[in-house]
Amino acid sequence: MSRLFFIALLSTLSFFTHSQSYKNDVKKQFLEYANLLVKKDFAGSVEYLNPAFVTIVPKAQLVKVLEQTYNNPNIDFEIEQANVVSVEDKKKIAGQDYVKLRYSNYLKMHFKSPEGKRVDTAAVKTRLETQFGQGNVSYDPKTDFFRILVFKNVLANSADNKKWTFVVVEDKQKPILEKILPKELL
Numbered sequence: 001m002s003r004l005f006f007i008a009l010l011s012t013l014s015f016f017t018h019s020q021s022y023k024n025d026v027k028k029q030f031l032e033y034a035n036l037l038v039k040k041d042f043a044g045s046v047e048y049l050n051p052a053f054v055t056i057v058p059k060a061q062l063v064k065v066l067e068q069t070y071n072n073p074n075i076d077f078e079i080e081q082a083n084v085v086s087v088e089d090k091k092k093i094a095g096q097d098y099v100k101l102r103y104s105n106y107l108k109m110h111f112k113s114p115e116g117k118r119v120d121t122a123a124v125k126t127r128l129e130t131q132f133g134q135g136n137v138s139y140d141p142k143t144d145f146f147r148i149l150v151f152k153n154v155l156a157n158s159a160d161n162k163k164w165t166f167v168v169v170e171d172k173q174k175p176i177l178e179k180i181l182p183k184e185l186l
Contacts, residue, residue, distance in 0.1 A: 052180035
């Protein structure tokens, strides 16, 4: 009887270890992707994007959009290290494994007025809180930077459970994402 219990215990541990292995891989590869964005290595970061997404928006165009966003002359923009909040169990759909994950990170933003006037920080803070949530935005008058806590949902996918690619799921992108991702995941 104890031998049967021992075999069942080993099987359970083996299954648990295997199931956690892909979650660790997803988390590790997502953080590699996020770190490339922090370092402003946009060409490297697009290599981690879902291949179906880049059939709709080519990599070169994505790199250009990222460069314009990060190098906007009216905004000083910094991203801090991402933190993976949760990784869900994988689902196999049409030969692909999909995993939902949620992450958070901080954005730091300093807004510059094109006319050289002082920016209305109270109005900007209100707009940012509308977008990112009450209590997720702070303003430091000494540095003139807003610090924003951002939570985002990501869908990872892989054909081989080794190389994972990612797409951030945002409401404004859903019309595009519905063309490339299983609807039950959106």
